Amino acid sequence: MTASIVRRNFIFPLFSLGALMAASACTLPGEPAPAEPAPLAEGAAEPGLDRIRINSPLAGRDWIIASVGGVAVTGKPPVIRFGEDGRVSGYGGCNQFNGGYTLDGETVTFSPIMMTMMACAAANRNQMENALGAALQGDATFVVDGDGMLTLTGANGTEITAKRAPELKLAGTAWRVEGIGGVAVVSGSEPEITFTDDGKINGTTGCNRFFGGYAQDSGAVTFTGTGMTKMACLGDGLMAQESAFAGILSGAATASVDGLGRLTIMGTDGVGFVAAPALSAKAALDPAVLLGAEWVVEDINRGGVTDNSRLTLMFGEDGRVSGSTNCNRLSGLYAADGGSITFTPLATTRRACLGEGLMMQEHKYMSALGGEMAWTITADGALELTGDEGRRVLLRR
Secondary structure, three states: OOOOOOOOOOOOOOEEHHHHHOOOOOOOOOOOOOOOOOOOOOOOOOOOHHHHHHHOOOOOOEEEEEEEOOEEOOOOOOEEEEOOOOEEEEEOOOOEEEEEEEEEOOEEEEOOOEEOOOOOOOHHHHHHHHHHHHHOOEEEEEEEOOOOEEEEEOOOOOEEEEEEOOOOOOOOEEEEEEEEOOEOOOOOOOOEEEEOOOOEEEEEOOOOEEEEEEEEEOOEEEEEEEEEOOOOOOOOOHHHHHHHHHHHOOEEEEEEEOOOOOEEEEEOOOOEEEEEEOOOOOOOOOHHHHEOOOEEEEEEOOOOOOOOOOOEEEEOOOOEEEEEOOOOEEEEEEEEEOOEEEEOOOEEOOOOOOOHHHHHHHHHHHHHOOEEEEEEEOOOOOEEEEOHHHOEEEEEO
């Protein structure tokens, strides 16, 4: 079976982690399906629940994983969350996982962990996630040192180090959605949500405006009275995006922020969204951050860039912009203020590209730039330029 790589379509159904540990990502024919845990009787406590609530230094916040098996984590970090209800969940680097746990002194015992089965885009992420999954089985030992660093040692000897995530406060924040469980986010029409200081939410689904209320208690969030305008959503995928997003903003949910500052809101049905901080109208950016070293293009219109090609952009103090399309030099003028940038028509040299793919990429890049665009610096330091008709260029130093 060949697993397809999914970049923006966040899928949340859960599968056995045992399949992830196998040589292939699929359950072999004839293997028994993992047994479902027996449901608790109504009103019964999870096993070990009292011990967890009273004695656990693990529960209460997310733990941001710094290393797995002695290998430092790079890129978006995995997260593990020990709930006060005896449940463990998190993000492994590519996939979401959850299960149960109990405590006995410095020993934590994991019940079978279930995980989604999205393919990792990079081999090292797949190896890290496999190592993490193997460590979260059976009995493990843990210690939290004086600096608040957690060291968790699995039954197989794999050591995981992690630090507590900062406390999450939603009031006064604004977010732009990057992924929604089960549907693709429409480029240029991403949902946005603002949490006000007086317990209200507002924003856009990418089609309609919405409003409502919320209450936060640490990582638990409850949405109430959510309503929206009734404009028809005519663009491809907008109706499915709105339906999935609006469904999350109803009733109880959990909230967490990862090590790169991205917010995850997860509904009780296992469907959630991931969002990056949005630029507040009060927090205009200083255009001086654009100056200096060149910016290297990482993505054009959410379609990536061709391997082994290098496209750049550099902003001068004199209002001139220059760069490379990988085939030709580009130049022109720009004017930027806090949050918007305007390019004059950009010109390029006229060398032929060595290959049709590079020529098409050059055209795509030049078409994405130009005119008035919005700009922001993302939580992980990238420069994001966005314009009408879904134009978007992501650059990094």
